[in-house]
Amino acid sequence: MTTINPFASNVTKPTLLRLPSYLDVIQRARKEGVRRLSSAEIGKELGYGSVQVRKDLASISNAGKPRTGFDVVQLEKDIRKALGYDEQRYAVLLGVGHMGRALMNYIGFAENGLQILAGFDVKPSDDESLKDKVLPLSALSDFCAKNHVDLAILTVPAEQADNATAEIVAAGIPAIWNFAPTTIHVPEHVIVQNENIAESLGLLWYRMKTEN
């Protein structure tokens, strides 16, 4: 039985950002019935060198053995743990427009330990499947008093982001995952992670101009 690596919390950010790709490869292999994989095989799939793979995975797992490679089942467990996917976290979502609905319906979140408890919007949802899960924005602070909420997902239009952020902060939610295409202002103790599609699109245009 492999024990959990005590250094998991010291994993570096670049390694952390590669872990979901490793998880993807490992999960697909496991579903195909593969039981062991070498770091070279994993690296080939992702375009990483085997030294890089060994180093990344050694920082979060003991599932690798010389010559026989990684135990796929154990490695999957260890990566999920390092990514925090084995813990359940609870979110609310503000702004049930197209992007909000897409995220509320995204089944991948459940696999990654995220449960969206409710969506909040100034107007009720016209989407039948979400009707019972969408509450008026005025009910947010009451909802947060009664339920444990780790995270607010912000999917309102840019011009509503300041108001929505103020409601989130007032409700005492400690972290915001910001999909609104704008900068938000929060007190220092609130964690903000920006998911900026415009940023990504600008980078893509730049690469298309310079790489081809």
Added chain:
Amino acid sequence: MTTINPFASNVTKPTLLRLPSYLDVIQRARKEGVRRLSSAEIGKELGYGSVQVRKDLASISNAGKPRTGFDVVQLEKDIRKALGYDEQRYAVLLGVGHMGRALMNYIGFAENGLQILAGFDVKPSDDESLKDKVLPLSALSDFCAKNHVDLAILTVPAEQADNATAEIVAAGIPAIWNFAPTTIHVPEHVIVQNENIAESLGLLWYRMKTEN
């Protein structure tokens, strides 16, 4: 009249990734009737130092003048140009599920020079507003022969990503914006940009564990 900076194509990646935030601040100021902004004012809004702001913006614009600051209208034009938002690009989208629909309906894309010409899916869309814009996947290569397509947006489930990618490559589309939660394999001349929500969620969990 400010001329376009000839060094725009030498903008560094970190600067490039900050440009959408600058654009956001500048656009909001312009809408509020502000005509000039100093680098200190812009920096304050974003949490950047004024030296950083001056350096970033000098690499893409001549709209800044000592003492009077930046001409807001000119700076907005220059940032949009540096980001490629002033050029029209044409995309198709593969996989009209929740995420695909959200992106097809995302109005921000038009502002950023991206037009989604059509969506493709193995089954027709049940979304009335998209009915005329969703074609069967089998029609992709014919569509690309008749229309100029710069980019494929991939929003299929992970297990369909390999097949969809093969169709995109066969249709001769030179770039893929990958929202599918998996790694895709393409020939070297095809540009892939991954939009990995799982990666981002893992990073967020990690920050919530270590920063609070």
